Amino acid sequence: MPVTYKVLGQSQPSATTLTTLYTVPSLTSSVISTINVCNLATSNTTFRIAVRPSGTAIANQHYLVYDLPLPASDSIALTIGMTLAATDIVSVYSNSGNVSFSLFGSEIT
Numbered sequence: 001m002p003v004t005y006k007v008l009g010q011s012q013p014s015a016t017t018l019t020t021l022y023t024v025p026s027l028t029s030s031v032i033s034t035i036n037v038c039n040l041a042t043s044n045t046t047f048r049i050a051v052r053p054s055g056t057a058i059a060n061q062h063y064l065v066y067d068l069p070l071p072a073s074d075s076i077a078l079t080i081g082m083t084l085a086a087t088d089i090v091s092v093y094s095n096s097g098n099v100s101f102s103l104f105g106s107e108i109t
Helices: none
Strands: 003-011 019-023 029-039 045-052 063-070 075-084 089-094 099-108
Touching (some): 029 089, 045 075, 045 099, 063 075, 089 099
Antiparallel strands (some): 019 089, 029 099
């Protein structure tokens, strides 16, 4: 089983918009190692991160982080070590459009 270590996704979503950061490719498993969240603004904000199985609508049980405060011009790295199956989805959200998300890990084919 070949393993590819890579940047799995990067996004700066619009304010108050749940956005897909990464979808595991079909016939692939993924290991999420780190999610980095960066507040690019000079004001405080909050953010959310959700992981949901393929084919399911977003629901409360999918959130890993919900409205976590992020100070102005600051960032946080969440080391997770989570495994995902084919077509599972990582989604992100912030209350401002000034937050960037970067997802790092590996894909196993």
